[in-house]
Amino acid sequence: MNFPATSLTCAGCGGSQVYDPSLGTLSCEFCNTQTEIPLPTQAISAHDYRTTLYTLNDMQKEATATPQKSTQCKKCAASFELPQKDFALRCPYCNTPVMIECIQEITPDAIIPFYINHKDAKERFRIWVGSRWFAPNAFKKYLGESKALIGYYFPYWDYDTQTVTQYRGERGDTYYVSVEKNIIVNGKRQLQTVQEARIAWSYASGTVYAGFDDITVGASHTIKRDRLDAIAPWHTDDLRPFDLKYITGFKAQEYTVELQEGFEIAKDIIAPTIKQKIRADIGGDHQRIHSAQTQYNNIGYKNLLCPVWIASFEWNKKIYQYAINAQTGKIVGERPYSYIKIAFAVIGAMCVVGIIMYFGQGK
Ligand SMILES: [Zn+2]
Ligand SMILES: [Zn+2]
Numbered sequence: 001m002n003f004p005a006t007s008l009t010c011a012g013c014g015g016s017q018v019y020d021p022s023l024g025t026l027s028c029e030f031c032n033t034q035t036e037i038p039l040p041t042q043a044i045s046a047h048d049y050r051t052t053l054y055t056l057n058d059m060q061k062e063a064t065a066t067p068q069k070s071t072q073c074k075k076c077a078a079s080f081e082l083p084q085k086d087f088a089l090r091c092p093y094c095n096t097p098v099m100i101e102c103i104q105e106i107t108p109d110a111i112i113p114f115y116i117n118h119k120d121a122k123e124r125f126r127i128w129v130g131s132r133w134f135a136p137n138a139f140k141k142y143l144g145e146s147k148a149l150i151g152y153y154f155p156y157w158d159y160d161t162q163t164v165t166q167y168r169g170e171r172g173d174t175y176y177v178s179v180e181k182n183i184i185v186n187g188k189r190q191l192q193t194v195q196e197a198r199i200a201w202s203y204a205s206g207t208v209y210a211g212f213d214d215i216t217v218g219a220s221h222t223i224k225r226d227r228l229d230a231i232a233p234w235h236t237d238d239l240r241p242f243d244l245k246y247i248t249g250f251k252a253q254e255y256t257v258e259l260q261e262g263f264e265i266a267k268d269i270i271a272p273t274i275k276q277k278i279r280a281d282i283g284g285d286h287q288r289i290h291s292a293q294t295q296y297n298n299i300g301y302k303n304l305l306c307p308v309w310i311a312s313f314e315w316n317k318k319i320y321q322y323a324i325n326a327q328t329g330k331i332v333g334e335r336p337y338s339y340i341k342i343a344f345a346v347i348g349a350m351c352v353v354g355i356i357m358y359f360g361q362g363k
Contacts (some may be wrong), residue, residue, distance in 0.1 A: 001067035003082075003100035007074045008248045011035075016075070016096050018249025021114035021307075021326070026245055037245050044110045044239050046160055046300030053260060056105055071100050085220075088153070088244075088252035097248045104254040106303050110239040113246045114151060114307040116326045121149055121309040125324060128331050142313050151326065153252035153305040154228065155219040157262035158236060160300040163210045163270070166293050167278045172199040172286030199286055208277040212270050216304070217262040219255035223310060223321055229269075230332040231325040234306050238327070242305065252305060259301065267296070 008017040008026065015030025026035040069082040076094040083089075088099040102108060116124070125148075129139060142148055176195045183192050214236040218228025240246065257265075274294060279287045307326035311333075312319055322333030 001069060002079075003069055003071050003103075005071045005074050006099045006244060007096055008245065016248075018097055019114065019246050021117040022120075024113065026248070029249075037243070040241050042241070044241060044302065046158075046302050047109075049159070049259070049263065049299035049301050052106070052301070056259065059105060069100065069103070071098060073098055085222075085253045085256055086251060087254055088247045088250060090249075097250075099244050099247060099252070102254050106255070106259060108155070108242040108254075108305050109302045111153065111242050111246050111305040112234055112236075112238060112307060112327050113240060114250065114326045116307075116309070116324070116329055118149060118151065118309070121151075121324050121326065124329055125149065125309075125311065125322065125331065129335065138315060139313060148313075149309045149311050149324075151250040152222070152308050152310055153247060153250055154222070154308050155253060155255035155257075156228075156234070156304045156306050157217045157219050157255070157257070157259065157266070158302040158304050159215045159217070159263055159266045160213050160298070161211075161215075161266075161270075162297045163212070163274060164295045164297065165208050165210070165274050165278065166205075167208070167281075168203075168205045168290045168292075169278070169282055170201045170288040170290070171204040171282045171284035172201050172288070174199055174285045201288070204282045204287075206278075206281050208274065208281050210270075210274055210277055212273070215266045215269055216306075217257070217265045217269070219257040219262055219303075220253055221256045222253065223308075223323055225265075227321060227323045227332050228308075229265075231308065231323050231330050233328075234304070234325075235327060236304075239302075239304070247305075250307070255303065263296075263299065263301075267294075 009015065010017055010028035010031060010033055012033050013028065013031045015028045017026040017028055017035065019025075020027035020034070023034060025037060027033070028035075069084070070079060071082060072079045073091040073094060073096055075096040076091060078091065078093040080092055082100065087102050088097070090096065091098050174197055177198055178193050179196050180191055181194050183190055214234075216229075216232050216234050216236070218225060220228060255262075274292070275289065278289055278292060282289075309324040309326050311322040313322070314320075320334055322331065324331050
């Protein structure tokens with residue numbers, strides 16, 4: 001299926017406009033003219049989760065297979081296919097930023113723009129890797145390549161809910177009893193009174209209430225779920241209404257984790273807070289929770305796009321994946337270790353110990 005391409009062009013010279021994270025403006029890649037993006041005037045409100053689920057259910061009855069997406073670059077006129085979930089990228093032939101419409105049932109509501117630009121992201125990444133001397137040289141070389149980091153807007157779900165949880169459990173209160181104990185003093189048996197702790201368990205039940213705002217869940221499968229969630233938190237007080245002006249020049253993707261699937265993940269994220277509330281409600285010195293039934297009320301959701309610099313690096317037949325939160329600078333990923341470097345370091349340390357011992361014995 002062919003989709004018409006959108007490319008933002010400079011009014012002055014007709015060059016491509018890209019979003020510039022350091023200035024927060026549109027910038028012409030050719031003549032460098034900056035164009036301001038007007039700040040949003042209206043607040044972004046959440047949608048009702050259950051109403052949308054009903055609507056989606058109806059829609060899925062008529063769902064057909066997702067079409068292969070293609071578009072034609074406005075600049076060089078080349079036609080090309082887009083990866084299934086991407087809706088923004090650069091033309092593979094002339095590098096012009098190209099965007100098409102979103103085709104998933106739920107379109108993005110809001111966006112957090114890139115704050116950290118490519119140069120800054122690369123520098124942060126270099127320092128992060130450099131803080132590990134054991135990283136292999138190949139990794140440092142890879143960082144020097146300009147294509148190492150890719151700027152991607154990833155989809156996230158943002159949920160709000162008020163929960164009511166009914167629980168049953170037990171409260172444990174510590175008390176002390178005096179017991180007589182035989183002890184040995186100076187080789188002689190003696191009877192002594194000591195205090196021993198005991199726990200008195202009593203039945204407990206009740207209801208706890210909690211409110212959750214802006215629980216974000218990564219909705220992409222491009223990078224691992226733990227990475228996508230680990231680069232949170234996102235500062236959702238800086239949401240802008242969805243606008244291609246923030247996207248031009250970057251890649252962007254639609255969600256592949258469904259709305260309902262995402263909420264199940266959100267439940268896991270909020271579960272520890274509910275558990276803590278139950279423990280506080282039971283009180284006492286110890287708590288046991290036997291059962292807890294949670295009702296999720298007033299569920300609201302937003303479909304967000306969040307800015308991430310990603311890199312993947314293949315070394316020793318293993319792929320290492322990195323993600324940098326382009327709003328806060330938080331970096332997640334596994335650091336590769338060069339075992340040769342580690343081996344030399346260990347041998348070196350052993351030599352030093354050996355020399356010290358040799359001279360130590362000589363005295
Ligand atoms: Zn221009
Ligand atoms: Zn092109």
